[in-house]
Structure formats: C-alpha cells, structure tokens
Amino acid sequence: MNDGSPANARKEPVLSATALRKAYGRVEALRGADFELFPGEILAVIGDNGAGKSSLIKCLSGASSPDSGEIYLDGKKVTFRSPQDAKDAGIETVYQTLAVAPALDIASNLYLGREIRKSGLLGSVLRHMDIARMRREAREHVNRLGIQTLQDITQPVETLSGGQRQAVAVARAAAFGSKVVILDEPTAALGVRESAQVAAIIKQLRDHGLPIVLISHDMPSVFELADRIHVQRLGRRAAVLSPQTHTMEDAVAIMTGARAA
Amino acid sequence: MTVEATDTGSGPPPEGAKAPTIGNRVQHVLHAHPSLGPLVVLVISAIIFDLINGRFFSAANLSIMLQEVAVIGLLALGQTVIILTAGIDLAVGAAMILAQMVMAGLALTSGWPVWLAIAGGLVVALVTGLVDGLLVTRFKVPPFIGTLGTLGVFTALGLLYANGQTLTPSAGNFLLWPGNLIKIGSFSLMTGVIVMLVLYLIVGYALGRTAWGKHVYAVGDDPEAARLVGINTARLLLSVYVLAGLIYGIAAWVQIGRVGDASTNISSTLNLDSITAAVIGGVSLFGGRGIVLGTLFGALIVQVFQNGLALAGVQDLYQQLAEGLLVIAAVAVDQWIRKVRT
Numbered sequence: 001m002n003d004g005s006p007a008n009a010r011k012e013p014v015l016s017a018t019a020l021r022k023a024y025g026r027v028e029a030l031r032g033a034d035f036e037l038f039p040g041e042i043l044a045v046i047g048d049n050g051a052g053k054s055s056l057i058k059c060l061s062g063a064s065s066p067d068s069g070e071i072y073l074d075g076k077k078v079t080f081r082s083p084q085d086a087k088d089a090g091i092e093t094v095y096q097t098l099a100v101a102p103a104l105d106i107a108s109n110l111y112l113g114r115e116i117r118k119s120g121l122l123g124s125v126l127r128h129m130d131i132a133r134m135r136r137e138a139r140e141h142v143n144r145l146g147i148q149t150l151q152d153i154t155q156p157v158e159t160l161s162g163g164q165r166q167a168v169a170v171a172r173a174a175a176f177g178s179k180v181v182i183l184d185e186p187t188a189a190l191g192v193r194e195s196a197q198v199a200a201i202i203k204q205l206r207d208h209g210l211p212i213v214l215i216s217h218d219m220p221s222v223f224e225l226a227d228r229i230h231v232q233r234l235g236r237r238a239a240v241l242s243p244q245t246h247t248m249e250d251a252v253a254i255m256t257g258a259r260a261a
Numbered sequence: 262m263t264v265e266a267t268d269t270g271s272g273p274p275p276e277g278a279k280a281p282t283i284g285n286r287v288q289h290v291l292h293a294h295p296s297l298g299p300l301v302v303l304v305i306s307a308i309i310f311d312l313i314n315g316r317f318f319s320a321a322n323l324s325i326m327l328q329e330v331a332v333i334g335l336l337a338l339g340q341t342v343i344i345l346t347a348g349i350d351l352a353v354g355a356a357m358i359l360a361q362m363v364m365a366g367l368a369l370t371s372g373w374p375v376w377l378a379i380a381g382g383l384v385v386a387l388v389t390g391l392v393d394g395l396l397v398t399r400f401k402v403p404p405f406i407g408t409l410g411t412l413g414v415f416t417a418l419g420l421l422y423a424n425g426q427t428l429t430p431s432a433g434n435f436l437l438w439p440g441n442l443i444k445i446g447s448f449s450l451m452t453g454v455i456v457m458l459v460l461y462l463i464v465g466y467a468l469g470r471t472a473w474g475k476h477v478y479a480v481g482d483d484p485e486a487a488r489l490v491g492i493n494t495a496r497l498l499l500s501v502y503v504l505a506g507l508i509y510g511i512a513a514w515v516q517i518g519r520v521g522d523a524s525t526n527i528s529s530t531l532n533l534d535s536i537t538a539a540v541i542g543g544v545s546l547f548g549g550r551g552i553v554l555g556t557l558f559g560a561l562i563v564q565v566f567q568n569g570l571a572l573a574g575v576q577d578l579y580q581q582l583a584e585g586l587l588v589i590a591a592v593a594v595d596q597w598i599r600k601v602r603t
Contacts, residue, residue: 099489113490115472127472
C-alpha cells in the first residue's frame with residue numbers, strides 16, 4: 001500500500017480504524033477495512049457503489065457499530081453506540097439529507113438540539129432560550145468561517161438555495177465538531193456554481209485546522225480539495241493516493257479493480 | 262430604484278430577477294406571520310356581522326361568545342401542540358368527557374373532597390394523553406389510527422363510568438368555579454375564559470421561547486433531521502401528548518362550570534371543531550408551522566361565524582357550510598404559503 005504523503009507517517013492520526021468488519025445478513029459490507037485521518041487534512045473517501053464507503057462512514061460517525069475492529073480517536077480506543085456518542089466525542093457528520101429543519105431559521109438550525117439557554121433557573125428549569133445570544137453567536141460563527149452566502153441569520157432555511165442549505169449544515173458541523181467533520185456527498189445535489197461555493201467553505205474549514213473526511217463521487221472536486229484519497233474497494237481500503245502523484249484515471253482504475261493498487 | 266434592494270432578505274443574487282408581485286408579497290408576509298390571515302378574517306367578519314345585526318357587538322353577546330369559546334379553545338390548544346408535531350388527535354372530545362365524568366363522579370357519587378376529585382379527573386386526562394403518546398412513540402401507530410382507536414375506548418369508558426347519569430353539582434360547589442362570572446359593567450367574563458387565556462400564554466411561551474418548543478417544531482418539520490441532531494423524538498412526542506391530555510382535563514373542568522353539570526351527552530363535533538380551529542388559525546396539518554395565537558383566532562372565527570350567522574337569522578345548515586368552506590380555504594392558503602421561496 002502506498003501512503004500519499006510520507007510526512008504524515010510521523011504524525012499521529014486524529015481518527016483511525018483497524019480491521020473493521022460489518023455484515024448485514026449475508027452481505028459483508030466491510031471486510032477488515034482500515035482508515036486513517038491526520039490532523040489538518042482533507043481526506044477524500046472514494047469507491048464504487050457497494051465498496052463499503054457508507055458502512056465505513058456509519059461506523060466512524062456512530063450511526064452503526066462494527067461487528068469487529070477498533071476505532072481510535074486521538075490514539076484512544078472509542079466505541080460509539082449512537083451518533084450522539086460520536087458527537088459528544090467531537091465528530092460531527094453532515095448527512096446527505098442535511099438534517100436541517102426547513103421551517104426554522106438559520107440560527108435555530110445551527111443550535112438545534114443544543115440551544116443556548118438563559119442563565120439561572122429560567123434556563124435550567126424552563127429551558128428558556130437566549131435567542132439574542134444564539135443569533136449573535138451564529139452570526140459571528142458564520143462570519144468567522146467566511147461563509148458569505150449566508151447573510152440574514154433569521155431567514156428560514158426553506159427559503160435558501162441548495163448550496164446555502166449545505167452551508168448551514170456545514171457551519172453547524174464546524175461549530176460543534178471539535179475534532180473531525182465528516183461530509184457525505186456535500187455537492188451531490190448541487191449545480192456547478194453552488195458546488196464551487198461549498199468547495200470554498202470546505203477549504204476554509206481545513207484552513208481553520210479542522211480535519212475533514214469528504215465522501216464524494218465527484219472526481220474533479222475530490223482531486224481539487226483532497227490532500228489524500230482513500231480508495232475503498234470490496235469492503236477494504238485498496239489504496240491511499242495523493243492528487244499530486246496520481247491522476248483521476250489511476251484512481252478510477254484502482255476503484256473499479258482494473259488495476260491493482 | 263434598484264431591483265435588488267426591493268427585498269430585505271438576502272439570499273443569492275436573483276438569477277432571473279423579477280419584481281415581486283403583490284401576491285408574492287402577501288405570500289411572504291403570511292409565511293413569516295401565519296396568524297395574520299386569521300386575524301384579518303376575524304376582524305372583517307366581526308364587522309360585517311355587526312353591520313348585519315347591531316346586537317353582535319353588544320356586551321351581552323360578546324360575553325356569551327367568549328363563554329362558548331372557552332372549552333373549544335382549550336381543546337384546540339392541546340390539539341395544536343399535537344398538530345405541530347405533524348400528529349392529530351381524534352380522541353380530544355372523548356378524553357375530555359371521560360375526565361369530566363370522573364371529576365364529577367368522584368366528587369358527587371364517591372364523595373371525594375372536590376379538589377381531590379378534580380385532581381383525579383386531571384390525572385385521568387393525563388393518562389389518556391400518555392396512552393395516545395405511547396401508541397405513537399412505543400408502538401409506532403400513526404396518530405390518526407391510534408387516536409381513532411382511543412376515541413372508541415375513551416368514549417366507551419366515559420359512558421360505562423357515567424352509567425347514563427347526568428351529575429349536577431349543587432350551587433357553590435368548587436366544580437362550578439370555572440363557570441363563575443366576573444361582572445365588568447354589562448360585560449360578564451367567565452372565570453374559565455381567563456383559565457383558557459392563561460393556558461394559551463403558558464403554552465405560547467413554552468413553544469416560542471424554550472428549547473422544548475423549538476424541538477416540537479423541529480420534530481414536526483422533519484423528524485429524521487430532529488433525530489440526527491440529537492433530539493430524543495420519542496420522549497418529546499410523549500411529552501406533547503401528555504401535555505395535551507392535561508389541557509383536555511382542564512377543559513373538562515371548564516365544561517362542567519360552563520354548563521353546570523357533567524353528562525356524556527355533549528356535541529359529537531368537539532374533535533373536528535378543535536381541528537377546525539387550529540387549521541383556520543394557520544396551523545399546518547403537515548406539522549412544524551403555526552402558533553397558538555392563530556389557533557385562538559381560529560376558535561374565535563368559528564364562534565363568530567356561528568353566532569353571527571345565527572343573529573343574521575341564517576339557518577343552521579348554512580353555518581356548517583360556512584365552517585366547511587373556511588377549513589378548505591385555510592388549508593388551501595397553507596399549501597400556497599408553504600411554497601414560498603426567496
């Protein structure tokens with residue numbers, strides 16, 4: 001196997017997994033898959049349909065648990081029983097469905113499930129929200145991430161375009177993903193211009209130091225954004241490529257099994 | 262005048278920028294303030310009915326209308342919280358009647374202290390909500406079917422417990438407290454109306470200002486998204502049904518006070534009336550949209566139409582016709598404003 005950038009070999013991975021196995025009935029989705037994400041990088045995960053991409057991501061985000069194999073976060077072994085466990089550990093996932101509430105405004109969506117409450121009894125007993133503070137901090141946060149596409153934080157999400165909704169979901173993940181952000185097909189439903197906006201946001205996240213796992217079918221954007229590319233094939237990691245030393249043709253060839261890694 | 266400065270909202274630079282039509286503006290305003298439509302309907306219809314019959318705005322008539330609206334307003338309040346979660350409660354009326362018979366029965370037949378009997382009725386109402394909530398969350402029964410089932414169960418339990426009797430508390434009994442009238446000049450305000458308004462304030466506060474309320478809207482809007490952000494949707498739904506049940510229990514007490522007795526022989530349209538009030542008030546049957554103030558307007562609109570048409574000398578059937586048309590219009594408007602895009 002070939003590691004794209006040798007410099008990473010000395011660093012400790014933020015998130016890693018060894019020999020993950022997961023079967024759904026008779027179908028073996030993962031057959032001893034390994035995974036490594038290093039600090040400050042964008043790692044793309046590519047693979048054909050049925051290669052075990054989503055099973056791998058589900059294990060890492062706590063949406064399902066592997067039958068065997070181990071997951072390490074910052075070198076410590078972790079076990080996720082639910083997405084909440086992974087969130088609590090600092091891993092945020094942006095699902096393809098985005099998981100936003102359309103009728104609620106941007107600020108409410110950013111803080112959905114972790115609303116900022118007023119201090120004192122009002123907050124602890126009645127769960128009275130500090131709406132002004134939530135809006136203020138949401139605005140600051142969006143500005144800090146340099147997301148220009150979201151202007152009015154009180155706008156309902158259903159009035160936003162697909163790219164803007166994606167930006168809301170990514171901003172939320174970045175706000176609470178203290179260790180890792182996982183993005184599942186962030187540009188799949190978007191047009192060319194909106195994809196470019198989302199790509200810019202993803203780069204900004206990396207520049208803020210957040211390591212990112214990017215699952216994508218979109219080869220050009222994978223090669224544009226990724227520092228390293230994890231190729232998943234037949235339930236295993238077939239190779240790790242670098243966009244500098246490999247071409248899209250190489251990646252596709254390994255992905256489809258036309259060429260050995 | 263520049264084109265892009267016409268809207269205060271931001272959004273992406275308009276691609277095929279076209280000036281918003283009046284229809285677009287109305288759609289946006291209604292989208293942001295869903296209870297504005299019902300308020301306008303309420304005011305205009307009241308003015309028209311007063312022009313037809315000058316007695317409409319008399320203190321006596323206003324007093325009666327508010328008294329009439331207290332019970333249905335409370336039932337519609339519980340119904341609204343459930344509809345906000347994209348659910349529906351077909352057992353509202355049955356739950357209220359059961360709670361009412363238990364309250365009166367414990368106090369008058371079993372000889373419990375009145376306050377304890379009222380508490381007992383409230384507990385029964387709360388349990389009806391718990392049963393509905395467990396059906397929806399634990400057994401994954403769609404609310405429409407689950408509450409259709411409990412409608413039968415609660416109705417039968419109420420009839421069995423009442424055993425055909427009408428229970429009439431003697432004057433001064435605390436059971437009749439919500440029926441007490443407070444005279445303000447020639448206007449008389451029923452205590453039950455104040456109870457209703459206080460509950461609207463409490464529920465309105467909880468929905469609008471607390472994290473619980475935000476989660477009610479989120480679950481109604483997109484339950485899967487709510488689950489993925491870490492909201493315990495089952496526990497939230499359960500709390501909603503239990504709260505609604507408690508409100509039906511309070512409605513039961515107000516009903517006893519308003520009518521002066523407890524009987525199972527109450528209008529069978531309570532279920533639909535509560536849904537009607539919520540829907541006319543701009544609460545979306547698809548969940549996640551609407552506020553309780555709208556429901557209050559909705560309940561008042563139904564009352565204003567019934568009373569106004571009666572005063573205008575219009576036959577009963579036309580009142581039903583008008584109510585039916587109002588519901589259809591309200592749902593059509595809801596469908597329209599849900600399509601809003603900037």
